[in-house]
Amino acid sequence: MTESFLKRYSFDIVANDFIAAGKGSSTIKNLLKSMGIEANIIRKIAITSYEAEINIVIHSYGxxxxxxxxxxxxxxxxxxxxPGIKDVELALTEGYSTATESVRELGFGAGMGLPNMMKYSDDFEITSSSDGTVIKITILL
Ligand SMILES: Nc1ncnc2c1ncn2[C@@H]1O[C@H](COP(=O)(O)OP(=O)(O)OP(=O)(O)O)[C@@H](O)[C@H]1O
Ligand SMILES: [Mg+2]
Incomplete structure (x- = not known):
């Protein structure tokens, strides 16, 4: 953490819990709104954090x-x-998805989550192994 670090807000995300899915990112959105952060910045955070959260729900163990x-x-x-992403470069390709038919029926699985995280972030880092995936999305203020 650099000197300019102020505060961390954390949310536990449960695998396959489609009822709670999206609550973490919407809480972040409301927090930033209440802090008076610019709408354009909030939009980028809302999109990227939602996609990251849904990916944890759908593709990970939590x-x-x-x-x-x-x-x-x-x-x-x-x-x-x-379980991690075997081929990260492939996963970052628009339209690539391993989502099951039942998940697609819920409206997910277009293979656009990771490409959109990259598109809306000022800096994007992803590391993945069979132990898990870590994604860092930086949005400059
Ligand atoms: N946290 C993760 N753990 C394991 N695999 C993941 C994770 N996030 C993404 N993936 C893999 O990368 C693929 C592409 O992810 P991406 O978010 O772009 O698309 P999607 O989730 O399949 O569909 P969409 O986001 O458009 O609903 C996923 O289908 C999955 O195989
Ligand atoms: Mg996704």
Whole structure:
């Protein structure tokens, strides 16, 4: 953490819980709104944190979504406990999805979550192994 770090908000994300899915990212959105953060910044955080959260619900064994506030940026950190992404480059390709038919019926699985996280972030980092996936999305203020 750099000197400009202010505060971390953390949310536990449960695998396959489609009722709670989206609550972490919507809480982050409301928090930032109440802090008076610019709408354009909130939009980018809302989109990227939602996609990261849903990916934990759908594709992982569960994890956490963190929102780290700095003086000059907001960093969304998504971390889960596996099974990880075998081919990260392929997973970042628009339209690539391993979502099952039942998940597609719920409206997910277009293979656009990771590409959109990259598109709306100022810096995007992803590391994945069979132990889990960590994604860091930086949005500059
Ligand atoms: N946290 C994760 N753990 C394991 N695999 C993941 C994770 N996030 C993404 N993936 C893999 O990367 C693929 C692409 O992810 P992406 O979010 O782009 O698409 P999607 O979730 O399948 O569909 P969409 O996000 O459009 O609803 C997923 O189908 C899955 O195979
Ligand atoms: Mg997704």
């Amino acid at each position: 994890g956490q979504l963190h929102c780290d506030l700095y003086e000059d940026k907001i960093v969304i950190v998504s971390q889960d406990t596996g």
